[in-house]
Amino acid sequence: MIIMVIPIxxxxxxxxxxxxxxxxHGCILCEVQKIADEEALILARRNKAYIIMNLYPYNTGHVxxxxxxxxxxxxxxxxxxxxEIHTLTKLAIKAxxxxxxxxxxxxxxxxxxxxxxGIDQHVHVHIVPRWSGDTNFMPIIAGxxxxxxxxxxxxxxxxxxxxxxxxxxDQI
Numbered sequence: 563m564i565i566m567v568i569p570i571x572x573x574x575x576x577x578x579x580x581x582x583x584x585x586x587h588g589c590i591l592c593e594v595q596k597i598a599d600e601e602a603l604i605l606a607r608r609n610k611a612y613i614i615m616n617l618y619p620y621n622t623g624h625v626x627x628x629x630x631x632x633x634x635x636x637x638x639x640x641x642x643x644x645x646e647i648h649t650l651t652k653l654a655i656k657a658x659x660x661x662x663x664x665x666x667x668x669x670x671x672x673x674x675x676x677x678x679x680g681i682d683q684h685v686h687v688h689i690v691p692r693w694s695g696d697t698n699f700m701p702i703i704a705g706x707x708x709x710x711x712x713x714x715x716x717x718x719x720x721x722x723x724x725x726x727x728x729x730x731x732d733q734i
Contacts, residue, residue, distance in 0.1 A: 591684040592632050603717050605724050606653065610646040613654050613724070615717050616688070622711045623658045623691040623720065627651050634683045635673050647687060654689050657723035661716075664691035 594602045594614065603615035605625065616624040627650045629643045639647070655667060668690040672679035 589684045591628050608646050610643045611650050613650050620690050623662050625654050625689050627687040632684050635685050657720050658691050660723045661719045665694050666692045
């Protein structure tokens with residue numbers, strides 16, 4: 563007999579974020595575009611997309627690349643949006659590498675609530691830096707995720723790196 567263990571990803575700190583998305587006031591990823599960058603934690607804006615910190619990150623440095631236009635899935639994006647999203651994804655990875663030296667990344671798009679999308683009507687790309695040994699007993703035993711840095715401090719570090727990379731256009 564073969565016994566298969568299926569891991570369960572339990573992230574209770576994310577529920578506060580999901581609860582905070584008020585459907586009556588529209589899409590949070592659309593609304594945040596009207597707010598000043600530092601307050602909204604937007605790291606870079608372009609014509610068709612932007613990079614924003616994840617307010618409830620899975621790891622320090624977790625960012626999202628979001629199209630400006632409100633569409634639920636990648637097949638709804640035009641070619642210019644796809645190109646800009648990938649260009650900003652590349653920029654975010656370079657900035658995160660410079661700021662935090664991660665050992666790897668998880669990059670993903672959750673399309674639909676059943677696939678894990680907390681905001682399922684506005685597609686976005688998650689970029690989550692990873693380090694060897696970054697999983698530990700805390701989420702399992704204590705039901706808590708340990709983050710080594712406040713999200714606003716992470717924002718300042720990443721913003722500096724992104725601004726420098728954008729200034730030196732040969733780096734992106």
